[in-house]
Amino acid sequence: xxxxxxxxxxxxxxxxxxxxxxxxxxxxxxxxxxxxxxxxxxxxxxxxxxxxxxxxxxxxxxxxxxxxxxxxxxxxxxxxxxxxxxxxxxxxxxxxxxxxxxxxxxxxxxxxxxxxxxxxxxx
Amino acid sequence: xxxxxxxxxxxxxxxxxxxxxxxxxxxxxxxxxxxxxxxxxxxxxxxxxxxxxxxxxxxxxxxxxxxxxxxxxxxxxxxxxxxxxxxxxxxxxxxxxxxxxxxxxxxxxxxxxxxxxxxxxxxxxxxxxxxxxxxxxxxxxxxxxxxxxxxxxxxxxxxxxxxxxxxxxxxxxx
Numbered sequence: 163x164x165x166x167x168x169x170x171x172x173x174x175x176x177x178x179x180x181x182x183x184x185x186x187x188x189x190x191x192x193x194x195x196x197x198x199x200x201x202x203x204x205x206x207x208x209x210x211x212x213x214x215x216x217x218x219x220x221x222x223x224x225x226x227x228x229x230x231x232x233x234x235x236x237x238x239x240x241x242x243x244x245x246x247x248x249x250x251x252x253x254x255x256x257x258x259x260x261x262x263x264x265x266x267x268x269x270x271x272x273x274x275x276x277x278x279x280x281x282x283x284x285x
Numbered sequence: 286x287x288x289x290x291x292x293x294x295x296x297x298x299x300x301x302x303x304x305x306x307x308x309x310x311x312x313x314x315x316x317x318x319x320x321x322x323x324x325x326x327x328x329x330x331x332x333x334x335x336x337x338x339x340x341x342x343x344x345x346x347x348x349x350x351x352x353x354x355x356x357x358x359x360x361x362x363x364x365x366x367x368x369x370x371x372x373x374x375x376x377x378x379x380x381x382x383x384x385x386x387x388x389x390x391x392x393x394x395x396x397x398x399x400x401x402x403x404x405x406x407x408x409x410x411x412x413x414x415x416x417x418x419x420x421x422x423x424x425x426x427x428x429x430x431x432x433x434x435x436x437x438x439x440x441x442x443x444x445x446x447x448x449x450x451x452x453x454x455x456x457x458x459x
Contacts, residue, residue, distance in 0.1 A: 165341035205305040208332055208406070241344070254344070284344055285336075 164254045166236050168244035171227045173218040179247040183217025183278050186248060212283040213258055216247045222273040232257060232264045255281040296405055296413045308332055310348060311362040312355050312402040315421060320394040327389050330355035331362055334406055350409040356385060374436040386431055396420040399435050
């Protein structure tokens, strides 16, 4: 059980997810070995983790709460519990850092932010 | 005889298939002969097939074979060669920070014995091949990982005749 939980002051992880920013690629872990001749050999080596891209509309206050949670509470790396944005199932996730960034945010109106993030769902 | 001939047909298929859907799992059982971990082997595997344990700090993945839990570490599989004259020493590296292993390594008082086994992920209780009786040595560890060598005890360094034998005096023997 993870020590942290998605704060209740942030947008609901399922209901508030924006469809336009959602992406959930299906992956497996496999290795591909090139042969001297012919097609490469492929081998399945197990289930991969799932990285979900999701976006939320947030107020200024919610964005500040997200910054405090992501940067100060979980230090950007700790696992936390939330709901899967599509299924609503309880999952444990971590932020996927892109060049060090935990999420991208864009001010789209007065005190209204579009915040996009990638979450790694732990199997 | 090649070791390939000793594998089951299913395992051989998984090794040779162009598109293999049955992963092989390497199991390492590291036994300390003496010290605080004597009788409590360290068991590791190279496939995260299921969750074994979960704490607030970490999720422990691994597999269960014959009732024993093997903790997952993403090490590169390496086995001793079975050709005549092949080097009977192999090296393993367990990458990443190894909080679970360091206490075991630091408690080493002598060379622990190591058993290498291979199983299929779909038949974890059926050992396809094993290499018992190897010993761990040359342990290096740091923040990037733990590496060690495995080798068989060499007869060439046995003190025979006791304490007085000089190999160069008996050239015909070697």
